[in-house]
Amino acid sequence: MAVIDVTDLTKRYADHTVLNGISFSVEEGEIFGLLGPNGTGKTTTVECVEGLRRADGGSIRVLGLDPIRDGRQLRERIGVQLQHTQLPENIKVWEALDLYASFYAQPRDWRELLEEWGLADKRNARFGKLSGGQKQRLFIALALVGNPRVAFLDELTTGLDPQARRATWELIKKVRASGVTVVLVSHFMDEVEELCDRVAVFDRGRIIATGTPEQLIDGVDADHQMRFTLMATTDPVALLSGLPGVSGVTRDGSKVTVTGRGDFATAVTSALARNLIPVADLRIDKRTLDDAFLALTGRSFNL
Amino acid sequence: MTVIAKLTTVELKLLAREPGSIFTILIPLFILIVFGSSISPGDTVLLPMTLAIAVGLVGLYQVPTTLATYRERGILRRLSTTPVRPGSLLGVQLILQFMLALTACGLLLAVASTVLGAHVPSQVVPLAAAFLLGTAAMFAIGLLIAAVAANGRTANGVGVMLYFPMAYLAGLMQPAEMMPLILARIGEFTPLGAFRESLQDVWAGASPGLLPLGVMAAYAVVVSLAAAKFFRWE
Structure with missing residues (x-):
């Protein structure tokens, strides 16, 4: 009731x-x-x-x-x-x-x-x-x-x-x-x-x-982000860009940010493992209610 | 214990912890003792003056400051979410403030009659009538201040600003006989002036004049109606 x-x-x-x-x-x-x-x-x-x-x-x-x-x-x-x-x-x-x-x-x-x-x-x-x-x-x-x-x-x-x-x-x-x-x-x-x-x-x-x-x-229709730090000199940008679900890869020195949808994170981690590219500080940004609010109103919560 | 009894107990404790209420008792007592050391046994001026000061202080400082602070702090609003109506708190406060005025006046009479050997009239009914009407008129003004003031500090400031001119016109700063005639005449139509005058009538052994009694009653009714009209719970 x-x-x-x-x-x-x-x-x-x-x-x-x-x-x-x-x-x-x-x-x-x-x-x-x-x-x-x-x-x-x-x-x-x-x-x-x-x-x-x-x-x-x-x-x-x-x-x-x-x-x-x-x-x-x-x-x-x-x-x-x-x-x-x-x-x-x-x-x-x-x-x-x-x-x-x-x-x-x-x-x-x-x-x-x-x-x-x-x-x-x-x-x-x-x-x-x-x-x-x-x-x-x-x-x-x-x-x-x-x-x-x-x-x-x-x-x-x-x-x-x-x-x-x-x-x-x-x-x-x-x-x-x-x-x-x-x-x-x-x-x-x-x-x-x-x-x-x-x-x-x-x-x-x-x-x-x-x-x-x-x-x-x-319910938020938006990309997720994952971030990691490269521990080798190999450039993974080309490799990762072609993976299913990935919509963008940016690299700033050893710091790499990958955006994508669906199960893209699994694809990224297994591709890195397959190619023996060591990474550290791997983080997938959790979406929050902030993102939900932004998606619902088109405005950021704090504005 | 019933709700009202509990509310009264707590509010009484809060009143006793408030330095302001101690001052409203001590200030008129201090004036009485300083000026009363040379009082003649038949004096009819000093005691009515100090009684009017005591009631004026409660009505113009204590009542508006307490009530406006309660509203400002959201206490009345918080109360209206409970089964108890905020009006109960208002009622309890007014009764306690009345008791405060009564205590201050009782103390003045006791000290004046015992220590100073001053004359205290024996006609209880006219004395009580003057006291009740005077207190009602001053409390009405206090309620109106509480009704329109935005917060406790403003209410306190307005009370102070009103107290001094009213006390002067009422002949509480200097005896009315020594004031310019026109000001003394205006003073008769102020609530505090009418109160002092009717008390002085009682002290002189006469019945209080109808004019001052009427002036006090008119203020009590008209001003408290205005206060009720403007009062906001939040």
């Missing part, structure tokens, strides 16, 4: 259309990603789903409830981490968890959450004294303290250092393992690729593709 069902969602501000027919559904127990550059409607979409904003058109069902009409019931069952929210500087970690737990009919034991999210030794620390990673973990713990069926996490690793990001990702996988459906809003490709079971790619108020990260990447 779909936990979230969104059909043909539209939202306009004055003469500006922010959401232009958004449809997607989220299955129970998955991590579903809303991916896209900033300002493409991801946050507006989740805010409509959470009941924070009213959509102009379309329909939304979350756990069978209407976010506006059944808002009170829905808010018992969802947990939310918002972008750009803070707590009062002087509130202590345990006070925030204890307070938020009191909002829900069947909350989780916040002491367990303190342990799980590595905040036990920060129990009596004030919010203003926490590091960025600790604040972020506290926000996620607050989103989970009501024992939600669905957790919405908006840009949860923005501003974190690489190590803290990795650690947060591992924790999010644990959240999924505990049976909570997670909706993740992100403009980080690597994050979505690492965490999400399925992704909806946003562009200018529309969803331009939905699928698993692998499906989106495989």
Whole structure:
């Protein structure tokens, strides 16, 4: 059963259309990603789903409830981490968890959450004294303290250092393992690729593709690249250019780059082996969601 | 514990950890003690002045800064994703700020009557009426500042900018009798001036005049309606 069902969602501000027919559904127990550059409607979409904003058109069902009409019931069952929210500087970690737990009919034991999210030794620390990673973990713990069926996490690793990001990702996988459906809003490709079971790619108020990260990447109609360093003086350009699937070979000193499609990499490596040409640092560039986005929109993700 | 009780406990702790709320209690007390050392037992001016300063500080500094900061930090917005409505937090805050004003005034009365031997009126009803209306009027202005200010710092700045002219017109910087007539007259129509004047009436043993009571009530109603109209949760 779909936990979230969104059909043909539209939202306009004055003469500006922010959401232009958004449809997607989220299955129970998955991590579903809303991916896209900033300002493409991801946050507006989740805010409509959470009941924070009213959509102009379309329909939304979350756990069978209407976010506006059944808002009170829905808010018992969802947990939310918002972008750009803070707590009062002087509130202590345990006070925030204890307070938020009191909002829900069947909350989780916040002491367990303190342990799980590595905040036990920060129990009596004030919010203003926490590091960025600790604040972020506290926000996620607050989103989970009501024992939600669905957790919405908006840009949860923005501003974190690489190590803290990795650690947060591992924790999010644990959240999924505990049976909570997670909706993740992100403009980080690597994050979505690492965490999400399925992704909806946003562009200018529309969803331009939905699928698993692998499906989106495989759907890209473009060349792969492989690179290696020559360990001998033999020039392999002519040899490799004629191989099936290879579309181009360039050489810069001892560094060679081969582009191609299909199984061209196997053809290249066996040709090198057959001709006894030793190479080192052989690398096949993995295609990423970045390439998928570029292929879908004709624009690079960061522009 | 119910949600409101828990919310009140936490907000009370936060208020106590905030240096600003300690200052709003200490500043009027300091003024009372400095000027009160030579107070005559029948004085009807100093205590109403310091009470008005205390309520003015809570209404113009504490209320707008706290609420605008809560909105700026997204705390009200975060709350609206939970089963609790952000209005509950607003209500709890207003009650606590009212308690703060009450504490500051109670402390002033206690110190003035015991240590300084000043006169404290025994007519509780007119005193309570003047206090309630004055606090309502000043809180309404604080709410309007919180409603229109973009963030906590702006709210604080606007509060400071309004406090000094209002305190001057109200006769809190120098007694109204020593002010230019026209300014003293204008002061009667400001909420803080009307508050000081009605307190002074009570201290003189009379009932507070209808004009200052009416002025305070009018500000309380009109300004809080405006605040409600302009207030944004995010």
